[in-house]
Amino acid sequence: MVDTSDPGAQAKAPNPEEKWTVEKVLSIHYWTPSLVSFRTTRASGFRFTPGHYARLALGSDEALVWRPYSLVSATDDDYLEFIAVLVPGGAFSQHLAKLAVGDAIKVDKACFGFLTVNQLAPGRDLWLLASGTGIGPFLSIVRDPAVWQAFEHLIVVHGVRHSADLAYREDFTALARQPLLAGARATLSYFPAITREPGASQLSGRIPQLLANGRLEQAANLPLSLADSRVMVCGNPDMAFEVRQHLSALGFATGRRGVPGQMAFEKYW
Numbered sequence: 425m426v427d428t429s430d431p432g433a434q435a436k437a438p439n440p441e442e443k444w445t446v447e448k449v450l451s452i453h454y455w456t457p458s459l460v461s462f463r464t465t466r467a468s469g470f471r472f473t474p475g476h477y478a479r480l481a482l483g484s485d486e487a488l489v490w491r492p493y494s495l496v497s498a499t500d501d502d503y504l505e506f507i508a509v510l511v512p513g514g515a516f517s518q519h520l521a522k523l524a525v526g527d528a529i530k531v532d533k534a535c536f537g538f539l540t541v542n543q544l545a546p547g548r549d550l551w552l553l554a555s556g557t558g559i560g561p562f563l564s565i566v567r568d569p570a571v572w573q574a575f576e577h578l579i580v581v582h583g584v585r586h587s588a589d590l591a592y593r594e595d596f597t598a599l600a601r602q603p604l605l606a607g608a609r610a611t612l613s614y615f616p617a618i619t620r621e622p623g624a625s626q627l628s629g630r631i632p633q634l635l636a637n638g639r640l641e642q643a644a645n646l647p648l649s650l651a652d653s654r655v656m657v658c659g660n661p662d663m664a665f666e667v668r669q670h671l672s673a674l675g676f677a678t679g680r681r682g683v684p685g686q687m688a689f690e691k692y693w
């Protein structure tokens with residue numbers, strides 16, 4: 425029983441009425457000075473679908489800053505993982521830049537989002553198009569065994585400025601070499617698209633351009649079609665807008681009111 429006469433004990437007692445849990449930072453990995461992944465403890469009741477985002481809070485109780493972050497970890501990991509860009513002057517970024525192992529972070533108990541495979545009608549090829557930190561939820565999605573049974577081809581495209589920004593490259597290339605499931609139906613292809621280092625990747629240029637000039641389809645050796653392709657897009661809102669225009673012209677639609685579609689989006693700002 426909690427001794428409520430001790431204000432310290434009262435503050436530490438978990439409150440089931442609260443909408444968040446307080447988790448502990450387990451590890452921090454800097455990919456570049458402004459790109460960081462971190463792991464936290466996971467509350468036993470925390471449930472999510474790959475592609476969902478959680479709301480995180482840092483700062484003092486009087487001035488908490490809440491921001492949404494996509495889950496990178498798989499549903500069966502006993503920790504939560506996130507990737508974040510440190511935006512100069514950003515309210516959350518300023519706290520994140522000082523985060524240390526052992527620090528506390530608040531995690532909303534509920535998860536949200538429409539960037540989930542169940543938003544899509546059944547298909548043959550799943551195209552996962554990310555810019556920058558938008559790659560995070562796609563690692564969670566391709567670590568879901570059900571996705572390897574539902575599709576024949578998983579095509580991951582990661583658009584970044586510099587090769588150093590290719591977070592989780594090793595994870596995707598490992599999955600491309602060896603599927604998640606023995607006897608899985610799907611194969612995975614991974615394509616970096618680096619925009620500011622000429623010659624650093626087979627594909628260079630922004631994702632909407634690579635769609636428009638057919639280079640993505642060429643690289644994957646697969647045509648984009650309404651019948652077979654399902655497309656998920658995550659990251660920069662201008663990139664998402666341009667991809668959406670391209671796909672809409674081909675007849676693709678987002679899921680609506682329980683009717684699954686052929687494309688799904690998550691815009692980060």
Ligand SMILES: Cc1cc2nc3c(=O)[nH]c(=O)nc-3n(C[C@H](O)[C@H](O)[C@H](O)COP(=O)(O)OP(=O)(O)OC[C@H]3O[C@@H](n4cnc5c(N)ncnc54)[C@H](O)[C@@H]3O)c2cc1C
Nearest residue numbers: 477491492493494507508509511514515516517557692693
């Ligand atoms: C549904 C959802 C999920 C998100 N998931 C992630 C995630 O997994 N990882 C992540 O880093 N951010 C994610 N974001 C953005 C994140 O919530 C914050 O906005 C961001 O990390 C910066 O917070 P801030 O308070 O420091 O600056 P803010 O004041 O929130 O942002 C300032 C500016 O920074 C730029 N910016 C914001 N986010 C990014 C980004 N991810 N990449 C490049 N530029 C950006 C934009 O120009 C924005 O206007 C997500 C946003 C949404 C809506």
Ligand SMILES: NC(=O)c1ccc[n+]([C@@H]2O[C@H](COP(=O)([O-])OP(=O)(O)OC[C@H]3O[C@@H](n4cnc5c(N)ncnc54)[C@H](OP(=O)(O)O)[C@@H]3O)[C@@H](O)[C@H]2O)c1
Nearest residue numbers: 458509511512555556557583584585619630631660662663
């Ligand atoms: N990445 C870094 O080196 C770096 C360094 C310091 C700070 N930051 C911070 O991080 C933020 C940017 O992060 P980020 O590099 O992850 O994201 P980003 O600016 O969205 O760039 C990621 C990829 O998306 C492309 N892109 C940008 N606008 C696009 C559009 N309209 N259509 C299609 N593709 C588009 C970029 O191409 P282009 O290269 O052609 O723009 C790049 O390949 C900045 O606001 C800054 O605060 C980043």
